[in-house]
Amino acid sequence: MAKIVGGINVTHVPYIGRAIANNLQQDAYWKPFFDGFPPVRDWLARVKPDVAVLIYNDHGLNFFLDKMPTFAVGAAPEYRNADEGWGIPTLPPYIGDQDLSWHMIDSLVEDEFDIVTCQEMLVDHAFTLPLELFWPGQHPCPVRTVPVCVNTVQFPLPTAARCFKFGQAIGRAIESWDSDARVVVIGTGGLSHQLEGQRAGFINKEFDLMFMDKLVTDPLWVTRYSVPDLVELTGTQGVELLNWLTCRGALSGDVTKVHGNYHIPISNTASGLLAMQVA
Amino acid sequence: MSGSKQKRAIPGTTLFDGDMARKGYALNKMCFSFNSADCRAEFKADPAAYCDKWGLNEQQKKAVLSLQVLDMLAAGGNAYYLAKLGGIYGLDMQDIGAQQTGVTKDEFKAKLVAAGRK
Numbered sequence: 001m002a003k004i005v006g007g008i009n010v011t012h013v014p015y016i017g018r019a020i021a022n023n024l025q026q027d028a029y030w031k032p033f034f035d036g037f038p039p040v041r042d043w044l045a046r047v048k049p050d051v052a053v054l055i056y057n058d059h060g061l062n063f064f065l066d067k068m069p070t071f072a073v074g075a076a077p078e079y080r081n082a083d084e085g086w087g088i089p090t091l092p093p094y095i096g097d098q099d100l101s102w103h104m105i106d107s108l109v110e111d112e113f114d115i116v117t118c119q120e121m122l123v124d125h126a127f128t129l130p131l132e133l134f135w136p137g138q139h140p141c142p143v144r145t146v147p148v149c150v151n152t153v154q155f156p157l158p159t160a161a162r163c164f165k166f167g168q169a170i171g172r173a174i175e176s177w178d179s180d181a182r183v184v185v186i187g188t189g190g191l192s193h194q195l196e197g198q199r200a201g202f203i204n205k206e207f208d209l210m211f212m213d214k215l216v217t218d219p220l221w222v223t224r225y226s227v228p229d230l231v232e233l234t235g236t237q238g239v240e241l242l243n244w245l246t247c248r249g250a251l252s253g254d255v256t257k258v259h260g261n262y263h264i265p266i267s268n269t270a271s272g273l274l275a276m277q278v279a
Numbered sequence: 280m281s282g283s284k285q286k287r288a289i290p291g292t293t294l295f296d297g298d299m300a301r302k303g304y305a306l307n308k309m310c311f312s313f314n315s316a317d318c319r320a321e322f323k324a325d326p327a328a329y330c331d332k333w334g335l336n337e338q339q340k341k342a343v344l345s346l347q348v349l350d351m352l353a354a355g356g357n358a359y360y361l362a363k364l365g366g367i368y369g370l371d372m373q374d375i376g377a378q379q380t381g382v383t384k385d386e387f388k389a390k391l392v393a394a395g396r397k
């Protein structure tokens with residue numbers, strides 16, 4: 001059966017794409033963010049995943065508000081990035097893993113998660129930039145991919161408890177896949193930030209640091225909060241931490257922290273990075 | 280508007296729920312078109328005509344033409360879609376944040392940096 005080697009959660013701000021394109025990794029503004037990644041790349045080089053399952057939210061590239069699934073799973077042979085309208089470079093296609101996609105779809109629906117399936121799917125910066133950060137400049141990306149979209153855009157959003165259970169179901173799906181593949185689960189977005197309204201620029205360092213700590217040792221801690229509570233505590237986009245929680249749900253047994261980084265600000269966002277290993 | 284449930288009040292924040300999604304549909308749909316460079320060019324050539332083409336109501340059109348983000352939000356705009364409109368004018372998230380909070384861009388950026396020192 002396939003093995004989950006661990007999970008990585010990371011921020012997905014669009015302007016990271018521009019910073020990479022302009023080689024600004026060692027620029028004073030960006031350095032504290034980019035310097036978080038070498039230890040995670042070293043860990044990936046050791047655990048050698050073949051496939052990455054990426055849990056993220058689409059920002060109006062693949063899904064519009066005409067059809068907005070709560071949970072969607074990609075089942076395409078490849079996933080293309082495209083113009084998102086805000087001037088960041090479009091990246092080359094990513095290779096899919098249709099065997100794992102369909103195994104996950106079968107397993108998730110059997111497990112009572114009635115996901116939307118996508119045989120064509122555009123992937124936005126929330127999918128592409130984490131892969132660029134973990135495997136910089138490697139095109140095609142050295143891992144096959146399965147995208148999983150969670151609605152964090154249009155309320156009602158799935159509850160934190162539901163996202164954790166969805167993650168657990170993803171974990172069961174991967175671990176029941178008849179393959180010798182090694183799989184890393186990646187959750188992207190957050191941490192605290194709010195783009196819109198009179199509260200734009202809201203950041204909550206204290207909550208973020210607590211969340212990152214609890215996510216490793218006691219992930220159910222955050223399920224005490226309702227989605228509106230999480231918006232109040234972390235901002236309208238900080239609620240993307242649901243993708244981190246979904247990723248964590250996929251990791252079972254003894255989970256230990258490999259490496260973490262936290263820096264304020266990248267654009268309007270408190271940036272976070274957390275790699276976790278499964279024993 | 281559907282009012283079966285009392286809405287949670289979060290200061291300075293509007294949750295993009297079903298009511299807002301209904302209200303803002305035409306505005307957000309127009310902004311979704313800005314994923315295409317051709318559509319961005321067409322908008323730039325005649326913003327008012329482009330708003331009419333997508334069926335924006337007067338409130339939405341006025342907000343777009345005056346480029347007032349808080350007004351666009353009140354008209355049902357969603358942040359991710361409005362950001363695509365902001366991109367046409369070369370506005371980044373600090374420009375948009377500063378406008379919404381009534382401070383200069385430098386002041387807005389300083390506030391973000393200060394949040395990291397707490």
